[in-house]
Amino acid sequence: MKYILLMTGTKVGVDGYRAWSQSDMQAHFAFLKNLNKDLTESGEFVANEGLAGPEQAIVVRAGKNGTPVTDGVFPEAKEFLLGYWIVDVESPERACEIAARLSGGPGPGGITLTMPIEVRQIMGRRTSEPA
Numbered sequence: 001m002k003y004i005l006l007m008t009g010t011k012v013g014v015d016g017y018r019a020w021s022q023s024d025m026q027a028h029f030a031f032l033k034n035l036n037k038d039l040t041e042s043g044e045f046v047a048n049e050g051l052a053g054p055e056q057a058i059v060v061r062a063g064k065n066g067t068p069v070t071d072g073v074f075p076e077a078k079e080f081l082l083g084y085w086i087v088d089v090e091s092p093e094r095a096c097e098i099a100a101r102l103s104g105g106p107g108p109g110g111i112t113l114t115m116p117i118e119v120r121q122i123m124g125r126r127t128s129e130p131a
Contacts, residue, residue: 002046002122003095005085005102007115010078011054024108031105039087039098046086054080086122095119 009017020028039045057080063069085102089095099117107113 001091001095002086002088002124003092004120004122005087005095005099006118006120007082007084007102008079008118009082009115011080014053014080014082020108024106024110027106027110035098035101035105039085044087044089044094044098046088048083048085050083051081092119092121095121 036045036048059071061069061071085098087095087098089098096119099119103115103117104112105115
């Protein structure tokens with residue numbers, strides 16, 4: 001079963017992260033690299049990507065005749081998608097175990113972040129549906 005693990009945060013959280021010391025950032029990225037290595041070795045890793053900051057997000061809606069109408073991030077937005085992991089695991093419990101490990105990454109001074117990670121199963125396509 002494939003799951004997507006969604007890392008979200010607030011603008012305040014993103015701004016706080018940008019103020020981390022170089023050593024705290026290095027420790028956090030080392031943790032993430034090790035997590036990806038472990039998932040690759042176990043055969044559970046499918047993909048992951050970090051996303052550009054929320055200040056670069058664009059909201060698009062269909063206008064007249066399908067023309068894109070764009071707008072920047074709305075100030076009332078409380079959370080932003082920061083990145084994701086896709087894992088292929090045997091059970092929903094395993095996806096939650098990985099999410100908990102991701103959530104427990106180190107923050108400033110090595111303190112555990114306990115960042116919320118949303119776990120959602122990726123629904124498979126029916127064999128009769130085109131690719």
